[in-house]
Amino acid sequence: MNIVGIDVGYSNLKVAYGRNETPSPKTILRPAGAAPEDRFGSRLDGKDSEEFLRVVVNGKKFIAGVSPDRAQMWSRSLHAEYSSSESYQALFKAGLLLAGMEQIDMLVTGLPVLQYLDEQRKKSLINYMTGIHEILPGKIVDIKKVKVVSQPIGGFLDFISRSNEDIEDASILVIDPGFFSVDWVVISNDEIHKHSSGTSLTASSVLLEEASALISKDHGTGISAEMLENAIRQNKTTIMVLGQRIEIAPYLRIARKSIGPVITEEIQKSLRNENKMVDIVVMVGGGATFFMEAVKEAFPRLKILLTQDAVFSNCRGFWMLGAASE
Ligand SMILES: Nc1ncnc2c1ncn2[C@@H]1O[C@H](COP(=O)(O)OP(=O)(O)OP(=O)(O)O)[C@@H](O)[C@H]1O
Ligand SMILES: [Mg+2]
Numbered sequence: 005m006n007i008v009g010i011d012v013g014y015s016n017l018k019v020a021y022g023r024n025e026t027p028s029p030k031t032i033l034r035p036a037g038a039a040p041e042d043r044f045g046s047r048l049d050g051k052d053s054e055e056f057l058r059v060v061v062n063g064k065k066f067i068a069g070v071s072p073d074r075a076q077m078w079s080r081s082l083h084a085e086y087s088s089s090e091s092y093q094a095l096f097k098a099g100l101l102l103a104g105m106e107q108i109d110m111l112v113t114g115l116p117v118l119q120y121l122d123e124q125r126k127k128s129l130i131n132y133m134t135g136i137h138e139i140l141p142g143k144i145v146d147i148k149k150v151k152v153v154s155q156p157i158g159g160f161l162d163f164i165s166r167s168n169e170d171i172e173d174a175s176i177l178v179i180d181p182g183f184f185s186v187d188w189v190v191i192s193n194d195e196i197h198k199h200s201s202g203t204s205l206t207a208s209s210v211l212l213e214e215a216s217a218l219i220s221k222d223h224g225t226g227i228s229a230e231m232l233e234n235a236i237r238q239n240k241t242t243i244m245v246l247g248q249r250i251e252i253a254p255y256l257r258i259a260r261k262s263i264g265p266v267i268t269e270e271i272q273k274s275l276r277n278e279n280k281m282v283d284i285v286v287m288v289g290g291g292a293t294f295f296m297e298a299v300k301e302a303f304p305r306l307k308i309l310l311t312q313d314a315v316f317s318n319c320r321g322f323w324m325l326g327a328a329s330e
Pocket of ligand 2: 182
């Protein structure tokens, strides 16, 4: 069976794909920027930029998989209606293009915890994703079955498949710091504790904005959060400000110290509903390292674990769920 796990985030598009017989999927990460083709400037040499993924959405030509600040006059979707936006649909189709399968037997994706609890939203996403998609004129992908889970569940499944921690009877808190939202769930005995799970919008975007404001203040010029986001995605440790190379780590450290505790307080509040304290905390998602320190301070007695290549955790877990289903 052809299985795809796809995580269309606000910052990154992550795809895990492969046949269910293989032990692990292939993974791809692209920036989650998408906009109509006419919003992009042309290159000096007239060639297409290599990273452009061209797709058609509602009859309109879109370019997807580029950094979100590349398109001119196209605002980034930072709102809960993301999953019904054309940008999201363009990224979804770009993900199908990257997976390179004409027929997908099972596709698994995730929604932020709060949105997942909205039955209608879940249903409309399944309806949208199931069936035949025309990615480009004449290029068709047929999706037979779709499953939607809450995003951190992917990270949880990825964690158990890779770890030899003793988790029997354990109550596990999974925290998924993304760009737009930080999501968390508490799981024990294969059950999700809805009342101790939640979504906070004080996420990596807020932290990067704080760091960019600090850099702007120090250097007397405006720096956008996207500049930092792009640098981190490309594993760069510096950015250019007025012709000078600036180290970004010290600014991220200060931002982490002020933003981290805001999140952990929200998580601690939601855990008040638990009659037993959690045993293990698992950090997944691209922003995991940003919030690690704050989580350690908030839960000093607990074991805090970070998944390997945390940015891919959710989509790897989605793929595993798909591969394990009939
Ligand atoms: N190696 C990396 N690649 C990409 N982003 C990274 C990486 N390391 C850290 N980040 C940071 O992680 C954050 C994005 O993480 P992630 O891809 O999990 O978010 P997302 O799923 O797109 O967002 P959301 O869950 O809110 O929709 C960004 O703020 C980014 O700067
Ligand atoms: Mg995410």
